[in-house]
Amino acid sequence: MQELLSGQNLACxxxxxxxxxxxxxxxxxGDVLQIxxxxxxxxxxxxxxxxxxxxxxxxxxxxxxxxxxDDPDLFRENLLYIGHHxxxxxxxxxxxxxxxxxxxxxxxxxxxxHHALAQVKLTGYEDVPCYTLSAGQHRRVALxxxxxxxxxxxxxxxxxxxxxxxxxxxxxxxxxxHAQQGGAVILTTHHNLSLPAELKVIxxxxxPQQKKDNGSQQTDAGEPGNG
Amino acid sequence: xDKTGTEQISANTIGEVKSQVSTWRAxxxxxxRDLLLVFRRRSDxxxxxxxxxxxxxxxxxxxxxxxxxxxxxxxxxxxxAALLATLLSLDSLFQQDMADGSLEQLxxxxxxxxxxxxxxxxxxxxxxGLPLTLLAPLLAVMMFLPDEGFGTLFIxxxxxxxxxxxxxxxxxxxxxxxxxxGVLLTLLILPLYIPVLIFGTGAVTAAANGMxxxxxxxxxxxxxxxxxxMAPLAAxxxxxxxxNG
Numbered sequence: 444m445q446e447l448l449s450g451q452n453l454a455c456x457x458x459x460x461x462x463x464x465x466x467x468x469x470x471x472x473g474d475v476l477q478i479x480x481x482x483x484x485x486x487x488x489x490x491x492x493x494x495x496x497x498x499x500x501x502x503x504x505x506x507x508x509x510x511x512x513d514d515p516d517l518f519r520e521n522l523l524y525i526g527h528h529x530x531x532x533x534x535x536x537x538x539x540x541x542x543x544x545x546x547x548x549x550x551x552x553x554x555x556x557h558h559a560l561a562q563v564k565l566t567g568y569e570d571v572p573c574y575t576l577s578a579g580q581h582r583r584v585a586l587x588x589x590x591x592x593x594x595x596x597x598x599x600x601x602x603x604x605x606x607x608x609x610x611x612x613x614x615x616x617x618x619x620x621h622a623q624q625g626g627a628v629i630l631t632t633h634h635n636l637s638l639p640a641e642l643k644v645i646x647x648x649x650x651p652q653q654k655k656d657n658g659s660q661q662t663d664a665g666e667p668g669n670g
Numbered sequence: 671x672d673k674t675g676t677e678q679i680s681a682n683t684i685g686e687v688k689s690q691v692s693t694w695r696a697x698x699x700x701x702x703r704d705l706l707l708v709f710r711r712r713s714d715x716x717x718x719x720x721x722x723x724x725x726x727x728x729x730x731x732x733x734x735x736x737x738x739x740x741x742x743x744x745x746x747x748x749x750x751a752a753l754l755a756t757l758l759s760l761d762s763l764f765q766q767d768m769a770d771g772s773l774e775q776l777x778x779x780x781x782x783x784x785x786x787x788x789x790x791x792x793x794x795x796x797x798x799g800l801p802l803t804l805l806a807p808l809l810a811v812m813m814f815l816p817d818e819g820f821g822t823l824f825i826x827x828x829x830x831x832x833x834x835x836x837x838x839x840x841x842x843x844x845x846x847x848x849x850x851x852g853v854l855l856t857l858l859i860l861p862l863y864i865p866v867l868i869f870g871t872g873a874v875t876a877a878a879n880g881m882x883x884x885x886x887x888x889x890x891x892x893x894x895x896x897x898x899x900m901a902p903l904a905a906x907x908x909x910x911x912x913x914n915g
Contacts, residue, residue, distance in 0.1 A: 494778050495777075495778050496777060496778060496914070517780075524778055526774050527771065528770055530770060530771035531771075532707060532770060532772065533770070534707055535710070542699070546698070546699020546700070547691070547699065547700075547781065549691070550695065
């Protein structure tokens with residue numbers, strides 16, 4: 444199994460509050476890693492840090508054994524990050540939105556884009572402006588990128604927000620398939636994930652006392668969590 | 671769920687994807703997207719032009735309609751109005767992208783951020799600076815600008831407005847993370863606009879008086895080149911700071 448992403452001794456402080464420290468994890472191809480924890484414990488911050496959106500952090504993040512800072516562009520080509528905001532332009536159609544994303548990564552034909560939109564149940568909505576769509580459909584437009592971009596590493600911040608139950612199952616399946624094909628997924632969610640594969644969990648937001656008691660065991664995602 | 675899509679991609683899931691990205695394609699893709707967005711919200715083009723026309727029109731009404739007087743202040747009025755119109759339109763340069771999350775996607779895309787910023791600045795100039803430059807000679811007629819000044823007015827604006835857009839992008843990038851930018855953007859940017867204004871109006875006034883303008887134009891051109899090279903880099907760095915906040 445190939446190691447895709449690893450972090451050593453990660454720590455992050457925001458507004459004079461220490462969100463987490465001494466965080467180690469390693470993510471191999473085929474892994475799904477869930478960042479868990481109550482609100483405000485730094486889940487999104489950790490994802491933004493892994494995606495390279497937070498330059499000031501402590502510790503080291505390595506992609507395939509090389510520090511990310513050595514070749515950031517290589518890492519970014521292999522990363523698909525869908526953040527808290529879906530990144531959808533309301534005045535554009537789903538097709539135009541995806542076309543822009545694909546111009547940043549891999550070019551896609553109209554058929555490929557339509558196929559991806561069909562996968563997220565947006566057939567018939569290709570050419571309507573996104574402001575006429577619902578919040579869940581915006582999220583689905585963003586998630587359609589998962590079908591278009593062959594990046595091995597997916598970082599998804601709350602991918603199930605506003606998605607209906609059937610959609611959640613489909614995305615879970617998609618994540619499981621991606622992992623099975625040798626990709627890796629890091630996500631935050633408050634849903635109980637039901638994945639066939641083993642799920643690793645990083646638990647943020649324990650009290651300092653608990654942390655001391657448990658040592659690195661709880662935060663070490665190398666140990667299989669109880670998915 | 672239909673599996674064909676995932677299988678198509680699985681063939682190159684773990685492979686070198688480096689060859690597939692192209693910064694030129696990202697540049698043109700962003701350019702097309704932003705032009706399309708402006709096309710869908712046409713008021714963004716009209717507002718600066720309307721402001722420009724109104725501001726210039728008020729001078730003959732408010733001060734004096736005397737042709738001699740107007741021809742004397744024409745260059746300054748046109749340049750100041752064009753500068754303020756540009757300044758007013760800067761707020762929106764990155765704001766929408768910040769709000770909907772596509773700015774994050776720009777920053778983590780595998781391309782130099784400065785190139786993508788340049789693409790956005792180019793769109794800004796195409797929809798504000800260029801129309802202002804094209805409209806200016808028309809308003810110059812109203813302001814009784816001497817005939818000798820028209821060509822110079824056009825050239826200085828053609829060189830000056832992209833410089834204004836480029837410098838403005840730095841300020842827009844620095845303030846995009848703030849809840850209420852208010853007058854801060856203006857305070858940050860205005861000092862950098864002053865040299866452009868001085869040499870712009872200086873050139874038009876000199877031309878109107880029958881003097882040589884090449885020196886002025888050379889300096890405006892130099893400022894444009896420096897801004898073209900430095901501003902996208904600075905704005906890119908500023909965007910990263912703003913996203914971090």
